[in-house]
Amino acid sequence: MIRIVDVTKSFGENKALSGVSLDIFDGELFVLIGPDGAGKSTLFRILVTLLLPDKGHVLIKGLDVVKDFWKIRTIMGYMPGTFSLYPDLTVEENLAFYARIFGTSLQKNYPLIRDVYEQIEPFKKRAAGKLSGGMKQKLALSCALIHRPEVLVLDEPTTGVDAASRKEFWQMLKNIQQEGITVIVSTAYMDEASRGDRACFLHKGKLLKAGTPEEIRESYPYPLYACRSKDNFALLKVLRNEPSTASAMLYGKTIHYSPARKNFSVGTFLSDLEKTGKYGSIEYRKTTPSVEDSFAFLSKQ
Amino acid sequence: MKRFLAFTIKEFRHILRDTRTLLILFGIPVAEIIIFGYVVTNEIRHVPVVILDKSRDVTTQKITDRILASPWFLEETTIQSEQEIHDLFKKGNVRLAVIFGQDFEKNLMRGGKVPIQVIADGSDPNAARLMVGYLSAIAIQAQKDLNKEKETTGRLLIKSRMEFNPELKGAFMFVPGTIAMILMLISAMMTSISIAREKETGTMEAMLVSPLHPLQIILGKVVPYVAIAFVDAVIIMALGGVIFGVPLKGSLLLLMGEVILFIFLSLSLGIMLSTMSSTQMEAMFLSLFVLLLPTVLLSGFIYPIEDMPVALQWFSALMPARWFIVILKSIMLKGAGFLFVWKETLILAGMTLLFLLVSIKKFTIRLE
Amino acid sequence: MNEQDKNIGGGNTEHVVEVRDLTKRFGTFTAVNSISFEVYKGEVFGLLGANGAGKTTLIRMLSGLLRPTEGVARVAGYDVVHHPERVKFSIGYMSQKFSLYEDLTVAENIRFFGGIYGMKKKDLAKAGEAMIHKLGMEEVEDRLIATLPLGWKQRIAFSIAILHRPGLVFLDEPTSGVDPVTRRQFWEMILETAREGFTIIVTTHYMDEAEYCDRIAIMSRGDIAGLDSPENLQSQFSVSSMEDLFWKITREHKTTDAIPGL
Known part of the structure; x- marks a missing residue:
């Protein structure tokens, strides 16, 4: 288990993490969600022993990240946000290099990385700098896996990657998880929250919520309706100004609208609005909150 | 040892694959010696x-x-x-x-x-x-x-x-001076840039979380440059001898020993500089302005130390190249043995030790 | 539904972008393969596609930065081959990666970008003031961009991109890395701007964002594999979500992931 207890970290005036506590279980695929600057990389760097927490402590499988960092470094695989490949070395050379500095070889752990590596193997003589984004990502993942780590930490591996390739990447992570490796991934894409076993949301250095995707969705405290009308903008404005409204936000072609009171009669309220004739007919239906709805609500608190 | 070797092999690959830099590494010494040589040796006619x-x-x-x-x-x-x-x-x-x-x-x-x-x-x-x-x-x-x-x-x-120049300082000076400058340039600047490059591309982060010891990373970085710098030093001396008749009166062995000492000194300086810079650009400017310019101006390479204001003379004592040039001159031009240059050698060795200690201390096992 | 889409799009049939058989080849590799489409005035047009599908090449051609190998493209009435300079003056551009100078203040950024788009001093001062007022950022006018939160920077960058009232605005992954609330607020701003008559082409990797667009084009291997409103595309390909739609289109076409540098 990875136990993060009350971790605080500042860079000068800037508080990157404040009082973050979190447990990640062995063998879990855990997603750390947060916008840029939320503190995701800082938390990861503390996990992989690159940074020291100002306050609090972190135990990885019973090992302390401050005291036992040499041991931790042998059981961790880490893929920084920058991919950390040598652009002038070939695919093969990059991989062989990472294998050797971890005191292992490509042959020894090939079964583990085969799934990922097979996709880039046809280009093994190509310099890593000349690979496409998706291939770099796969090579970096292979490099981080080559020593069969017990815990794999991936810092925003899917940033800038298209939706289909992201989906494939998550499938690869699931396969790695099957090998008994704990996988921790950060992302800024809200839709990836439901790809793991559990997720947590980091906002301005604070941990807002951790749980399974269902738990996160269920944490949305209000009923949620998807409304649409001829003039969504006008409707949005009027909904927002209504004191009974908890939240009203555009969501694609609809407005996600939540009244603050549970027993509020949405039907009456909207048909009254419809009667003013300003918005044309207003369609509405009850909908289940998305993970993003929950996180949006939490980050406004 | 295997890990260290892996690192060194990787370093060699970086260098050999970058043909432009490679050209600079071996082309500059040659160009430099010829330019310096001919600038001071005008044709004697009329x-x-x-x-x-x-x-x-x-x-x-x-x-x-x-x-x-x-x-x-x-x-x-x-x-x-x-x-x-x-x-x-x-x-x-x-x-x-x-x-x-x-x-x-x-x-x-x-x-x-x-x-x-x-x-x-x-x-x-x-x-x-x-x-x-x-x-x-x-x-x-x-x-x-x-x-x-x-x-x-x-x-x-x-x-x-x-x-104007009663003791004829400067004659033959360009060869020892150029050796000092080139060694400084290659060893200090190239290592500091190559370490900074790993910081910039983020690979340093991956190196640090690996079980590699900082010393292995540093030495792995340094070894290829020792070789290159040494080859360069030999090229310069050979060119100096063949083209301009700069003699080697003293022991070749002693000379090579001193050259290697100075290479290590420059490398440790380069590592120290790299701990202070996080981008290649910073590393380059630091090397240029902190190392190269003072070396050229204050080491006695171009301006005789005796003609400097007293304050600068003191300052020039801090320039490793100053002592190295004295050593080179003594061995090459005067044929002096170790007994005549042991003081300067000791100074250089002391400086090397100091820089190495500082850089190992500053080269952290973490990102801060 | 179509009725409503038109409303958001302004119901305009005037073409701001006209592309006919546009092709770009790099050596033997065809990045954009004879595509044709129009973008209407006041429309929010989503440009989706896998990495390397040709989006960036297309945008570069439409901005006058890259000469097409074949075909015609007109942006805001100007041919991109014959009048690339005029095209550049008639477009605004914003991306998450680069848009503002971090070490300049808000006001300095406004002056700089207004200046490079050739705005007259008086107009620029007026437009800049109006922009600051609209954003409600009078307080931070003289602060460095670097000191502002990401969401603010994004709104400023967008406002600056439309400051010279361009006929067409490119938004290149404008929302990557921002928090959910800011993201939705930003889309509100985009849609509001489109209502004012601006035409917007936006690229994104967020599939849910495609639903904000009036029409989307999904590129795959240099082709436009689908072009319509999000709803119509979903029914056309008989899928129920944007994500499935994207998967179906890009994976049926087989990716061009093997081609580097795109």
Whole structure:
């Protein structure tokens, strides 16, 4: 288990993490969600022993990240946000290099990385700098896996990657998880929250919520309706100004609208609005909150 | 050891794959030595001379004729006193003056050593050296002829003196100076840039979380540059010897030992600088302004240390290259052995140790 | 539904972008393969596609930065081959990666970008003031961009991109890395701007954002594999979500992931 207890970290005036506590279980695929600057990389760097927490402590499988960092470094695989490949070395050379500095070889752990590596193997003589984004990502993942780590930490591996390739990447992570490796991934894409076993949301250095995707969705405290009308903008404005409204936000072609009171009669309220004739007919239906709805609500608190 | 080797192999790959840098690494020393060499060694032809003949006898006239008949020297003007020589030099009208003392022929016939005074413009030391050399050759030839004719027992003695740069500092100086500069450039600048590059691309982060010890990372970075710098030093010395006749009078072994010491010193400096910079750009500017410029300006390479203000003289003592140049000069030009340079060697060794300690201390096992 | 889409799009049939058989080849590799489409005035047009599908090449051609190998493209009435300079003056551009100078203040950024788009001093001062007022950022006018939160920077960058009232605005992954609330607020701003008559082409990797667009084009291997409103595309390909739609289109076409540098 990875136990993060009350971790605080500042860079000068800037508080990157404040009082973050979190447990990640062995063998879990855990997603750390947060916008840029939320503190995701800082938390990861503390996990992989690159940074020291100002306050609090972190135990990885019973090992302390401050005291036992040499041991931790042998059981961790880490893929920084920058991919950390040598652009002038070939695919093969990059991989062989990472294998050797971890005191292992490509042959020894090939079964583990085969799934990922097979996709880039046809280009093994190509310099890593000349690979496409998706291939770099796969090579970096292979490099981080080559020593069969017990815990794999991936810092925003899917940033800038298209939706289909992201989906494939998550499938690869699931396969790695099957090998008994704990996988921790950060992302800024809200839709990836439901790809793991559990997720947590980091906002301005604070941990807002951790749980399974269902738990996160269920944490949305209000009923949620998807409304649409001829003039969504006008409707949005009027909904927002209504004191009974908890939240009203555009969501694609609809407005996600939540009244603050549970027993509020949405039907009456909207048909009254419809009667003013300003918005044309207003369609509405009850909908289940998305993970993003929950996180949006939490980050406004 | 295997891990360390993996790191070193990777470093070599980086260097060998970057042909442009490779060209710089080996091209610059060659270019540098040739540029420095030729800038200071102007062609000796039609050098304006003045001849002050206080004796005005047949012998002095004969020698004068020979001097002026050569393609190297051209009489600028005639003068009556030594005072005029100084003025002419100052104006830059003449670059060489020859003075025959009174009763030149008489003294020569009487036997013993008879001086010909030669004053050369020392601001271009290499040219001055050549001018005096040619003049001596002419004088010696003249003496041989004289001895045949008149059977004198006297000998001509060329007494040369430098105007502006009396001790002829700078002659042959460019080879030791260039060696120091190139070693500094390659070792310090290239290592600091290559470490900063890993920080920039984020690979340093991956290295740090690996079980590699910082010392393995540092040494792995350094080894290839030791080799390259050493090869460069040999190239420079060979070129200096072949093209410009810079001698190696002392022990080759001692010289190589000192060169390797200086390479290690520069590398440790480079590592220290890299701990202070996080981008390649920063590393380059730091190396240029903290290392290279002071080395060139304050090490005595271009400006003689004795001519510097006292404060700068003190400051120049902090320049490793200053001591290294002294060592090189002593070994190459004077043929000095270790006993003559042990003090400077000790200084260099001390500096190396200091820089290494600082960099190992500053090269953290973490990101901060 | 179509009725409503038109409303958001302004119901305009005037073409701001006209592309006919546009092709770009790099050596033997065809990055954009004879595509044709129009973008209407006041429309929010989504440009989606896998990495390397040709989006960036297309945008570069439409901005006058890259010469097409074949075909015609007109942006805001100007041919991109014959009048690339005029095209550049008629477009605004914003991306998450680069848009503002971090070490300049808000006001300095406004002056700089207004200046490079050739705005007259008086107009620029007026437009800049109006922009600051609209954003409600009077307080931070003289603060360095670097000191502002990401969401603010994004709104400023967008406002600056439309400051010279360009006929067409490119938004290149404008919302990557921002928090959910800011993201939705930003889309509100985009849609509001489109209502004012601006035409917007936007690229994104967020599939849910495609639903904000009036029409989307999904590129695959240099082709436009689908072009319509999000709803119509979903029914056309008989899928129920944007994500499935994207998967179906890009993976049926087989990716061009093997081609580097795109």
